[in-house]
């Protein structure tokens with residue numbers, strides 16, 4: 001799940017189990033148990049599922065929800081959620 005890091009200035013964490021987890025724009029996407037620890041002990045707070053005022057993007061390869069056309073997890077191409085559910089049509093402007 002996503003957590004916001006305090007002040008948005010933390011670059012990431014080194015987790016004993018999961019290794020380095022980078023933050024992007026003050027948000028880290030971490031496993032749920034890590035998120036619980038961060039929220040409980042490190043002043044992090046849960047991020048909303050959606051960026052405010054936008055639907056964000058969904059990766060067509062790994063289903064990662066992100067804010068950009070390029071997947072933050074696998075580097076694949078992402079589309080708007082409604083483009084996924086609208087029925088199989090690929091994005092009208094396919095990224096090169």
Ligand SMILES: [Zn+2]
Nearest residue numbers: 059062071074
């Ligand atoms: Zn992906």
